[in-house]
Amino acid sequence: xxxxxxxxxxxxxxxxxxxxxxxxxxxxxxxxxxxxxxxxxxxxxxxxxxxxxxxxxxxxxxxxxxxxxxxxxxxxxxxxxxxxxxxxxxxxxxxxxxxxxxxxxxxxxxxxxxxxxxxxxxxxxxxxxxxxxxxxxxxxxxxxxxxxxxxxxxxxxxxxxxxxxxxxxxxxxxxxxxxxxxxxxxxxxxxxxxxxxxxxxxxxxxxxxxxxxxxxxxxxxxxxxxxxxxxxxxxxxxxxxxxxxxxxxxxxxxxxxxxxxxxxxxxxxxxxxxxxxxxxxxxxxxxxxxxxxxxxxxxxxxxxxxxxxxxxxxxxxxxxxxxxxxxxxxxxxxxxxxxxxxxxxxxxxxxxxxxxxxxxxxxxxxxxxxxxxxxxxxxxxxxxxxxxxxxxxxxxxxxxxxxxxxxxxxxxxxxxxxxxxxxxxxxxxxxxxxxxxxxxxxxxxxxxxxxxxxxxxxxxxxxxxxxxxxxxxxxxxxxxxxxxxxxxxxxxxxxxxxxxxxxxxxxxxxxxxxxxxxxxxxxxxxxxxxxxxxxxxxxxxxxxxxxxxxxxxxxxxxxxxxxxxxxxxxxxxxxxxxxxxxxxxxxxxxxxxxxxxxxxxxxxx
Ligand code: ASP
Numbered sequence: 001x002x003x004x005x006x007x008x009x010x011x012x013x014x015x016x017x018x019x020x021x022x023x024x025x026x027x028x029x030x031x032x033x034x035x036x037x038x039x040x041x042x043x044x045x046x047x048x049x050x051x052x053x054x055x056x057x058x059x060x061x062x063x064x065x066x067x068x069x070x071x072x073x074x075x076x077x078x079x080x081x082x083x084x085x086x087x088x089x090x091x092x093x094x095x096x097x098x099x100x101x102x103x104x105x106x107x108x109x110x111x112x113x114x115x116x117x118x119x120x121x122x123x124x125x126x127x128x129x130x131x132x133x134x135x136x137x138x139x140x141x142x143x144x145x146x147x148x149x150x151x152x153x154x155x156x157x158x159x160x161x162x163x164x165x166x167x168x169x170x171x172x173x174x175x176x177x178x179x180x181x182x183x184x185x186x187x188x189x190x191x192x193x194x195x196x197x198x199x200x201x202x203x204x205x206x207x208x209x210x211x212x213x214x215x216x217x218x219x220x221x222x223x224x225x226x227x228x229x230x231x232x233x234x235x236x237x238x239x240x241x242x243x244x245x246x247x248x249x250x251x252x253x254x255x256x257x258x259x260x261x262x263x264x265x266x267x268x269x270x271x272x273x274x275x276x277x278x279x280x281x282x283x284x285x286x287x288x289x290x291x292x293x294x295x296x297x298x299x300x301x302x303x304x305x306x307x308x309x310x311x312x313x314x315x316x317x318x319x320x321x322x323x324x325x326x327x328x329x330x331x332x333x334x335x336x337x338x339x340x341x342x343x344x345x346x347x348x349x350x351x352x353x354x355x356x357x358x359x360x361x362x363x364x365x366x367x368x369x370x371x372x373x374x375x376x377x378x379x380x381x382x383x384x385x386x387x388x389x390x391x392x393x394x395x396x397x398x399x400x401x402x403x404x405x406x407x408x409x410x411x412x413x414x415x416x417x418x419x420x421x422x423x424x425x426x427x428x429x430x431x432x433x434x435x436x437x438x439x440x441x442x443x444x445x446x447x448x449x450x451x452x453x454x455x456x457x458x459x460x461x462x463x464x465x466x467x468x469x470x471x472x473x474x475x476x477x478x479x480x481x482x483x484x485x486x487x488x489x490x491x492x493x494x495x496x497x498x499x500x501x502x503x504x505x506x507x508x509x510x511x512x513x514x515x516x517x518x519x520x521x522x523x524x525x526x527x528x529x530x531x532x533x534x535x536x537x538x539x540x541x542x543x544x545x546x547x548x549x550x551x552x553x554x555x556x557x558x559x560x561x562x563x564x565x566x567x568x569x570x571x572x573x574x575x576x577x578x579x580x581x582x583x584x585x586x587x588x589x590x591x592x593x594x595x596x597x598x599x600x601x602x603x604x605x
Pocket of ligand 1 (some may be wrong): 551
């Protein structure tokens with residue numbers, strides 16, 4: 001606590017202020033009964049409030065009324081007490097409490113509210129069913145770890161505001177009731193009431209991000225914007241993703257990639273430093289998307305451990321083994337990981353094969369490297385050993401720097417599939433063999449993503465980031481309208497910040513030229529009429545002098561959970577939804593009555 005409370009009938013000090021220096025003085029404090037120990041004579045109570053826990057002592061002789069009242073106290077009752085601060089005997093000092101050197105010898109005690117027996121203990125951090133915790137969130141929030149995480153969240157947002165304000169960013173709000181923004185997820189829809197000549201069946205969409213509004217703010221001359229803003233994506237929730245989440249959203253005009261990187265590094269660098277989260281000081285390394293995929297099989301590479309992917313196209317060119325030959329002839333690749341010296345039973349190799357298949361691979365080749373006999377080259381113990389020549393086995397071994405005992409995992413498939421399967425295997429091996437050094441954190445920028453991915457299902461190109469991202473030529477230079485002829489070869493001016501294999505945030509330099517923006521809509525199958533209907537307000541704004549601009553957004557929930565050392569992002573949010581997407585606290589989503597539906601022009605089907 002930064003300052004003492006205004007003295008009133010409940011308190012004249014925070015518990016955190018009560019240390020040995022206050023011994024002998026009077027204090028009044030209030031809070032919840034955390035624990036009570038009745039020693040027959042003396043009663044000890046741990047009193048808890050936001051700033052800490054204080055031991056109260058009630059003596060049956062010196063304060064008989066207060067002692068009698070304390071007899072009936074139960075966990076989570078709310079009390080206010082007055083008394084004298086006393087030093088604890090050295091053997092009773094509690095080093096785990098900020099006020100552990102003292103106790104309050106109570107002279108009077110008033111019960112302000114009784115508590116029923118809590119459905120789960122507040123004073124232990126044991127596992128409790130998530131639904132039960134969320135249902136009784138006001139109790140759950142009293143628990144120390146949640147108090148700490150929510151307070152940390154406040155400090156993180158304050159730091160962000162401080163650093164951005166010092167850099168002349170303005171915090172500006174954007175609407176929640178708006179039109180759909182294509183960020184790639186399903187929209188949350190809000191039916192509009194039938195009123196004032198408005199026809200029935202019209203909907204607002206809750207924003208998936210303030211993307212278009214922040215671009216309009218740049219066109220509107222604000223130069224530097226940020227917002228810590230709620231966004232909504234109607235996707236199935238998972239442990240690490242929620243339908244309703246908070247984003248730090250930033251946009252800058254007359255800016256290019258380097259400006260966004262430098263600003264981000266200043267903001268997050270300060271956040272990490274103040275939270276005591278050990279990452280390398282900025283500038284943070286950069287890796288192109290192509291390199292991330294080639295080396296780590298992922299656009300969110302976890303670089304804290306090795307097991308990098310190696311391409312075997314060269315040592316296996318001309319191989320007579322049909323699986324490899326067919327893959328290479330069909331535009332595919334043969335790539336591998338040297339998993340190191342491991343002895344894995346068949347059942348575990350089968351589990352790894354299943355994992356590769358779940359990521360689309362047709363199969364997984366495994367091989368254990370064996371010492372060659374009589375001075376000969378190495379051999380393999382592998383179902384495919386007999387299909388490869390001794391030269392191929394030797395050449396693959398050299399590429400993979402294989403030694404006897406090493407386990408090699410090989411995938412022959414289309415490049416995307418091979419990357420996904422080996423990327424997943426790499427993470428699984430790291431988990432299984434505990435390969436991530438304790439306490440290590442790696443941050444890096446992944447840059448130069450492909451601009452488009454072809455959707456075979458829809459038979460058209462899709463923007464990889466979002467369609468407002470500016471394209472780049474294959475050489476990484478800003479693209480002009482004339483460079484867009486070969487969409488598959490284009491890169492984009494987008495970037496992601498990756499921490500320990502998870503995306504912290506991402507953004508891009510935008511299209512500030514209307515002709516390029518229109519062309520991109522066309523490439524992703526939005527014809528000019530549709531573009532005008534859906535994004536006319538952006539296209540119109542782009543015609544009146546839009547500055548070059550770009551920005552980025554970060555998921556606050558995950559960032560805070562990470563800084564707080566919690567795996568579950570719900571631990572960083574005061575009132576999260578359950579994994580199912582429902583809210584056990586309020587019972588949302590809930591039915592509405594017929595009158596409300598009528599007003600909205602809706603009918604149940
Ligand atoms: N609008 C993007 C998102 O929400 C971020 C950005 O491009 O700034 O992911």
